[in-house]
Amino acid sequence: MADFIQLFVNGLALGSVYALAAIGFVIVYSATGVVNFAAGQFVMFGTFAGVAMLANAGLPWPVGYAAALLAMAAFGALFFAIVYLPLRTSPVVTVIIGTVAVGIVMQNAALLGFGSWPFRLASPLEGVTIDIAGAAITAHAAMVVVVTGLLVGLIWLLFYRTALGIGMRAVAQDAEAARLMGLNVNLLLALSWILAAVLAGIAGLLLGPMWFADVNMGDPIALKAFAATIIGGFGSLPGAIAGGLFVGLTELLGASYLSSAYKDLIAFVVMILFLLVRPQGVFGERIQDRG
Amino acid sequence: MTLLQATAISKRFGGLMALSEVDFTVAPGEFVAVIGPNGAGKSTFLNVLTGLTLPSAGNVQFDGRDITRAPTHGRIRAGLGRTFQHGRLFSRLSVLENVMTGAAIRTDRSESQLREASLGMLDRMGLADEAKRPIDSLSYGQRRMVELCRALACGPRVLLLDEPAAGLNSGEVELLMARLIALRAEHELAVVLIEHNMGMVMRLAERILVLNFGCRIAEGTPAKVQSDPAVLSAYLGEGYNNARD
Numbered sequence: 001m002a003d004f005i006q007l008f009v010n011g012l013a014l015g016s017v018y019a020l021a022a023i024g025f026v027i028v029y030s031a032t033g034v035v036n037f038a039a040g041q042f043v044m045f046g047t048f049a050g051v052a053m054l055a056n057a058g059l060p061w062p063v064g065y066a067a068a069l070l071a072m073a074a075f076g077a078l079f080f081a082i083v084y085l086p087l088r089t090s091p092v093v094t095v096i097i098g099t100v101a102v103g104i105v106m107q108n109a110a111l112l113g114f115g116s117w118p119f120r121l122a123s124p125l126e127g128v129t130i131d132i133a134g135a136a137i138t139a140h141a142a143m144v145v146v147v148t149g150l151l152v153g154l155i156w157l158l159f160y161r162t163a164l165g166i167g168m169r170a171v172a173q174d175a176e177a178a179r180l181m182g183l184n185v186n187l188l189l190a191l192s193w194i195l196a197a198v199l200a201g202i203a204g205l206l207l208g209p210m211w212f213a214d215v216n217m218g219d220p221i222a223l224k225a226f227a228a229t230i231i232g233g234f235g236s237l238p239g240a241i242a243g244g245l246f247v248g249l250t251e252l253l254g255a256s257y258l259s260s261a262y263k264d265l266i267a268f269v270v271m272i273l274f275l276l277v278r279p280q281g282v283f284g285e286r287i288q289d290r291g
Numbered sequence: 292m293t294l295l296q297a298t299a300i301s302k303r304f305g306g307l308m309a310l311s312e313v314d315f316t317v318a319p320g321e322f323v324a325v326i327g328p329n330g331a332g333k334s335t336f337l338n339v340l341t342g343l344t345l346p347s348a349g350n351v352q353f354d355g356r357d358i359t360r361a362p363t364h365g366r367i368r369a370g371l372g373r374t375f376q377h378g379r380l381f382s383r384l385s386v387l388e389n390v391m392t393g394a395a396i397r398t399d400r401s402e403s404q405l406r407e408a409s410l411g412m413l414d415r416m417g418l419a420d421e422a423k424r425p426i427d428s429l430s431y432g433q434r435r436m437v438e439l440c441r442a443l444a445c446g447p448r449v450l451l452l453d454e455p456a457a458g459l460n461s462g463e464v465e466l467l468m469a470r471l472i473a474l475r476a477e478h479e480l481a482v483v484l485i486e487h488n489m490g491m492v493m494r495l496a497e498r499i500l501v502l503n504f505g506c507r508i509a510e511g512t513p514a515k516v517q518s519d520p521a522v523l524s525a526y527l528g529e530g531y532n533n534a535r536d
Binding site for chain 2: 178180
């Protein structure tokens with residue numbers, strides 16, 4: 001039982017990270033129609049922003065975290081300005097290919113800057129464990145779950161309780177009608193990219209202490225976030241959360257109860273089943289032409 | 292005194308002249324109708340005024356300022372408002388949220404003031420009970436009213452209405468007209484109406500601009516336009532005189 005609790009909490013923590021990455025992915029997709037294939041590299045950048053600010057620059061925790069997230073926000077704005085904005089009148093496929101290209105550039109930029117040797121990004125709660133029914137839970141894993149829960153609440157408040165968020169949802173549905181409501185569509189689209197980058201940054205900072213900071217970590221995260229979005233429902237925020245948690249839990253529980261070699265198998269088999277049987281996912285709407 | 296002025300507006304789509312040297316003015320509080328057969332360029336004209344389409348030639352001034360190439364949201368903030376011919380409500384937002392997207396134009400208000408102002412707007416249009424409902428649960432007539440409400444929430448000085456009565460039954464058209472009359476009395480609101488419902492146009496408009504094949508073929512009071520030979524021939528065909536004989 002103790003083993004199960006430990007695995008379950010760790011699975012939730014890993015799933016939370018996937019969920020955050022998936023939420024960023026969904027926010028960009030809903031607002032712009034762009035499937036961001038660089039989403040995994042965004043998370044990797046988040047981890048390395050943490051490495052740069054905390055391990056290399058030696059900033060204290062709160063300052064280092066804030067600086068890393070500020071850097072990610074700036075990166076989101078930059079990505080909007082140099083990748084999305086110039087390509088926004090091109091077919092959406094061109095923009096998607098653009099994100100693939102930039103993802104490759106990001107990965108190699110990280111390789112150039114940090115080298116191929118993995119780094120260790122420490123947690124502010126390093127070495128602290130919590131005892132629950134005989135199971136030793138790392139405080140970091142618990143923090144990841146709590147932080148993700150808080151963020152999900154904040155995102156919900158933003159999208160459903162503030163004029164800014166309602167405007168972002170309006171732009172996601174019909175940019176032209178939104179312009180006619182006096183909404184600054186480009187600004188709101190930029191905010192969507194910035195929000196996605198910051199969420200990926202938080203995911204990266206939380207993931208760093210659980211994995212090693214490795215320049216190749218982006219691709220597996222992107223695949224998991226992608227699987228999470230398919231299972232949960234493309235374009236759905238609750239779907240991204242549920243899908244992320246599901247993928248994280250099956251990964252850790254599958255690794256210990258079935259086989260660590262096939263730990264990714266369950267999540268991807270489920271994803272393929274969804275694609276075959278229920279392509280709109282658990283919470284998604286049927287794919288239709290975007291208005 | 293003119294509030295909105297379009298001068299020599301031309302718009303070419305490839306080989307098609309959608310608008311050809313159209314002049315148009317709206318004074319504060321004035322009610323102007325733009326009519327013409329299908330394909331006359333009416334919606335394109337509204338698109339040029341609101342910046343969804345940029346004109347090939349000519350210029351648009353609002354309140355003395357050149358807005359020919361201004362971004363759409365800037366024009367809306369300056370005091371233009373518009374509804375669409377085919378409803379373009381945000382279907383995944385509630386009725387209240389739809390109105391809030393318009394009301395959010397004023398950034399000096401808090402979230403709760405914004406919500407209250409939007410609710411007040413819905414209340415005046417008789418839609419307060421529907422505030423929390425999703426758009427797809429409304430009747431077609433109610434949706435058109437929500438669209439009007441949403442455009443009004445932007446606080447326009449000139450409201451451009453693209454066929455607001457299309458698809459409404461006669462009772463709903465009466466209600467719409469009553470609302471428009473009341474709104475004009477309440478605010479100093481100028482209205483530019485594109486409409487095929489001639490009964491509505493003749494009752495509401497003080498001045499009518501008639502377009503055909505992108506050209507202005509007549510302009511004047513409803514009585515004058517109704518008896519204009521060019522207008523009659525555009526609507527009824529060249530043979531109308533023979534038919535009358």
